[in-house]
Amino acid sequence: MAAGAISEKRRSALAQASPLALIFVVFFIVPLLLTAIVSLWNYNEYEILPDITARNYVEAFEGCGTRLFSPPHELCATLKTYLTTLRISLTVWFVTLVLGFAVAYFLAFHVRSLTIQIVLFLVCTIPFWTSNVIRMISWIPLLGRNGLVNQTLLGLHLVSEPVEWLLFSDFAVVLAFVHLYTLFMIVPIFNSMMRIDRSILEAATDAGASGWQRLTNVIIPLTKPGIVIGSIFVLTIVMGDFVTVGVMGGQQIASVGKMINTQMGALQFPPAAAHAVILLLTVLAIIWGLTRLVDVRKEL
Amino acid sequence: MGERRPAAFYWLGALFALFVLFLYGPMLTIVVLSFQGPEGGLTFPMNGASLHWFAKLWSDGLPNVDIWSSFGRSARLGIVVMLLTVVLSLMAGLAYRKGFVGSNALFYVVVASLIMPSIVVSLGIGLEFRILDDAIKKHGPAALTDGYDTAMGLFTSALGAHLTWTLPFGLLIIFAIFNRFDPRYEEAARDLGASPWQALRHVVLPIIGPSVVGVGLFGFTLSWDEIARTSQTIGYRNTLPLELQGQTTTVTTPVIYALGTLTTAVSLAVIALALAGILLLRRYQARIGSAAAKGSKSALA
Numbered sequence: 001m002a003a004g005a006i007s008e009k010r011r012s013a014l015a016q017a018s019p020l021a022l023i024f025v026v027f028f029i030v031p032l033l034l035t036a037i038v039s040l041w042n043y044n045e046y047e048i049l050p051d052i053t054a055r056n057y058v059e060a061f062e063g064c065g066t067r068l069f070s071p072p073h074e075l076c077a078t079l080k081t082y083l084t085t086l087r088i089s090l091t092v093w094f095v096t097l098v099l100g101f102a103v104a105y106f107l108a109f110h111v112r113s114l115t116i117q118i119v120l121f122l123v124c125t126i127p128f129w130t131s132n133v134i135r136m137i138s139w140i141p142l143l144g145r146n147g148l149v150n151q152t153l154l155g156l157h158l159v160s161e162p163v164e165w166l167l168f169s170d171f172a173v174v175l176a177f178v179h180l181y182t183l184f185m186i187v188p189i190f191n192s193m194m195r196i197d198r199s200i201l202e203a204a205t206d207a208g209a210s211g212w213q214r215l216t217n218v219i220i221p222l223t224k225p226g227i228v229i230g231s232i233f234v235l236t237i238v239m240g241d242f243v244t245v246g247v248m249g250g251q252q253i254a255s256v257g258k259m260i261n262t263q264m265g266a267l268q269f270p271p272a273a274a275h276a277v278i279l280l281l282t283v284l285a286i287i288w289g290l291t292r293l294v295d296v297r298k299e300l
Numbered sequence: 301m302g303e304r305r306p307a308a309f310y311w312l313g314a315l316f317a318l319f320v321l322f323l324y325g326p327m328l329t330i331v332v333l334s335f336q337g338p339e340g341g342l343t344f345p346m347n348g349a350s351l352h353w354f355a356k357l358w359s360d361g362l363p364n365v366d367i368w369s370s371f372g373r374s375a376r377l378g379i380v381v382m383l384l385t386v387v388l389s390l391m392a393g394l395a396y397r398k399g400f401v402g403s404n405a406l407f408y409v410v411v412a413s414l415i416m417p418s419i420v421v422s423l424g425i426g427l428e429f430r431i432l433d434d435a436i437k438k439h440g441p442a443a444l445t446d447g448y449d450t451a452m453g454l455f456t457s458a459l460g461a462h463l464t465w466t467l468p469f470g471l472l473i474i475f476a477i478f479n480r481f482d483p484r485y486e487e488a489a490r491d492l493g494a495s496p497w498q499a500l501r502h503v504v505l506p507i508i509g510p511s512v513v514g515v516g517l518f519g520f521t522l523s524w525d526e527i528a529r530t531s532q533t534i535g536y537r538n539t540l541p542l543e544l545q546g547q548t549t550t551v552t553t554p555v556i557y558a559l560g561t562l563t564t565a566v567s568l569a570v571i572a573l574a575l576a577g578i579l580l581l582r583r584y585q586a587r588i589g590s591a592a593a594k595g596s597k598s599a600l601a
Contacts (some may be wrong), residue, residue, distance in 0.1 A: 009398050010398060010399060010400050010401065011400075012398070013394075013395040013396075013397075013398035013399060013400040014395065014400040014401060014402075015395075016391045016392065016394055016395035017391065017392045017395035017396070017400055017403070017406060019388050019391060019392075020388045020389065020391065020392040020406075020410075020467060020471070021392075021402075021406050021409075023388065023460065023463050023464070023467065024406070024409050024410065024413060024464065024467070026460060027421075027425055027460035027461060027463065027464050028409065028412075028413050028416075028421065028424075028464050029409065030424075030428060031421065031423075031424025031425045031427065031428045032416075032420070032421075032424050034424055034427045034428050034431065035420065035423060035424040035427060038427055047434075048430075048431075099319065102312060102315055103315070103316055103319055105312065106312035106313065106315070106316045107316075110305075110308070110309045110312055110313070120316070123320060123323075124319075124320070124323065126568075126571060127323045127324065127327065129517065129518075129521040129567055129570075129571050130327070130521075130525070130563075130564050130567040130568065131524070131525035131541055131544070131560075131563050131564065131567060132525050132527070132541070133525065133527065133541050133544045133545050133548070134327070134330070134525075134544070134560040134563055134564055135326065135327060136548070137330065137544075137548055137556065137557075137560055138326035138327050138329060138330040138560065139326050140342065140343075140548075141329050141330060141333055141342060141343045141344065141557075142325075142326055142329060144342070144343055146343045147343050147344075148329070148343070148344055151343075151344065179322065179323070179326070182319075211306070211308065232415055233415065236415045236416070236417055237417075237418075239417055240416075240417020240418055240419045240420060240528070241417075241419075241528070242419055242528065242531075243527045243528055243545060246545070247545060247548050247549075250549065251549065257417065257419040257528075260419050260420075260423060261419060261531065261532075264423060264426065264532050269423075269426075269427055269430070272423055273423065273427065276419065276420045276423050276424075279417060279419075279420065280416075280417070280420055283415075283417060287415070
C-alpha cells in the first residue's frame with residue numbers, strides 16, 4: 001500500500017510538471033531539432049527543399065581556405081565575423097569578471113549589515129529589470145559626436161576635435177555589454193561568497209595569511225563555482241547577441257548572431273540554421289571547457 | 301564590530317559608487333533630456349524644459365510606427381507571460397519536491413534553455429511555425445486554409461519564445477524558495493487532517509507568497525523588454541522593444557527619450573508594485589504569525 005501511495009504521489013507530481021515540460025518540448029526541443037535538420041536541407045529563392053545536403057556548411061566557409069593559405073593570405077568574411085564575435089565576447093567576459101568580482105567582494109565582505117547588503121544588492125539589480133534597449137540608447141547623449149564626454153574633453157582642451165570612436169564602435173559595444181550584463185557575474189559570485197564560512201577566513205588570517213593570500217588561496221578557489229556560472233551566462237549571451245552589437249555598433253559591426261538574423265530576414269533559413277548549429281557547438285565547447293573546472297550541478 | 305576599516309574598504313567602496321553611477325547615470329541623462337524644450341536636440345545642453353516631447357509622443361507617436369499598439373501588445377503579452385510563469389513554475393516546483401520520472405532530464409532542459417543563445421531559440425521557433433504553416437496550407441482542410449496566413453503571433457510563437465526565457469528564471473527561483481522552506485509546517489497541516497490542496501492553499505502559499513511575487517516580477521519585466529527571442533517569432537506586428545530597437549538610428553528628436561522615460565517608468569512602477577507587494581505580504585505574515593502564536597485565533601481558520 002505504501003508503494004502504491006508513493007507511485008500515486010509521483011504520478012501526480014508528473015502531472016504537475018507536465019505543463020512546464022510541454023512548453024519546453026514545443027518551444028525549445030522541437031525547434032532545436034528542426035534547426036539541426038533544416039541546416040542540412042537545400043533551398044531556392046522560393047522555398048526550403050527537404051533533401052539532405054552539406055551545401056549550407058560548405059557555402060558558409062566557401063573560399064576561406066584558399067584566401068587564407070594562398071595570396072592574399074587573409075580571413076574570409078565568415079571567419080572574420082566569428083573572430084570578431086569571439087574577441088568581443090572574451091573582452092566582455094574579462095571586464096565583467098573583474099568588475100563583477102570586485103563588486104561582489106565589496107558587498108559580501110566589506111558591507112557588514114545585512115539590511116545595507118540587501119539594499120545595495122537591490123540597487124545593482126533594479127536596472128536589470130528595466131529595458132535593455134533604453135539602457136543602450138541612453139549612451140547616445142553621452143558618447144555621441146556632440147555628447148557629454150566629447151563636450152567635456154573639448155572644454156578641457158584635451159582633444160582638438162570630437163573623438164569619433166566613442167559611439168558606434170567596438171568600444172561602445174563592449175561598454176554596453178558590461179553595462180547590461182555585469183549583474184550576471186555579480187549574482188552568482190556574490191552567492192558563492194556568502195556561502196563561505198567566515199571562520200575559514202579567520203583561520204587563514206590566524207595562520208598568518210596576508211589579505212592578498214587570503215584572497216588568492218581561500219576566497220577565489222571557494223568562489224570558483226560562482227565565477228564559472230557567471231562566465232557561462234555572460235559568454236553565451238554575448239556570443240549569440242545581435243541586438244547590442246547592432247544598436248551600439250551602428251549596424252556596422254558583424255557578429256554571428258547578426259549574420260543569422262540577417263539571413264533569417266532574407267528568408268534564407270537553411271544557411272541561417274547552419275550558422276546557428278556552428279554557433280551552438282562553439283558555445284557548448286566553451287561551456288564544456290568551463291564545467292571541467294567545477295561541477296556546476298552541485299552548486300545549484 | 302567597530303574595528304577600523306582597512307584601506308581596501310575605501311577603494312572598493314569608491315569602485316562600487318562608480319559602478320552605481322555607471323549603472324544609473326546614462327539612464328538619468330535620457331530622463332533629463334526627455335524634458336527638453338521644443339527646440340532641444342538629442343544632446344546637452346538643455347534648451348529650456350517642457351513636456352513637449354511627451355505631448356508629441358502622445359499625439360503623434362513615432363514616425364512610421366504605431367507605437368501605442370505595440371505598447372499595448374507588449375503589456376498584454378507581459379501580463380500573460382507573468383501569470384503563466386508564476387503558475388507553471390510553481391506547479392513544477394511542487395512536483396520537484398515529490399520527485400517524478402524524468403525530473404533530472406527536465407532540469408537539464410530548463411538550464412539549457414536559459415543559456416542557449418537567444419537567436420538560436422528564435423530561429424528554431426520561427427522555422428517550426430514556418431514548416432507548420434506550409435503543412436497546413438498544403439494539406440489542411442479547405443475550411444482552415446481559406447484565407448490562412450500564419451499561425452505565428454503574439455499569443456502563439458511569441459508567447460512560447462518568451463516562456464523559454466522566463467520559465468528557467470521562475471523555476472530556479474522556486475527551487476531557491478523551497479530550499480529554505482521548512483517542510484514541517486506542511487507535514488503538521490497534513491497531520492491535522494488538511495488535504496494536500498488545503499495544506500498548499502492555507503500553509504505553503506501564505507509562507508512562500510512574498511517570494512512568488514518575485515517570480516512574477518521576473519516574468520513581466522523579462523518579457524517587457526525581450527527582443528532576441530521575439531525577433532523571429534512575432535510575425536508581422538512588433539512588440540514595443542522591437543520597435544524601439546528599429547528606431548534607434550532613425551529617430552532624431554528627443555521623442556525617443558520621452559518613450560524611453562515612459563517605458564522605464566512602467567518598469568519601475570512594476571518593480572515598486574512587486575516590492576510593495578512583498579513587504580505587505582511579509583507584514584501580513586508577521587501579523588497572522590504572532591496572532592497564531594498567542595493562540596487568539598488559528599492561522600488556519
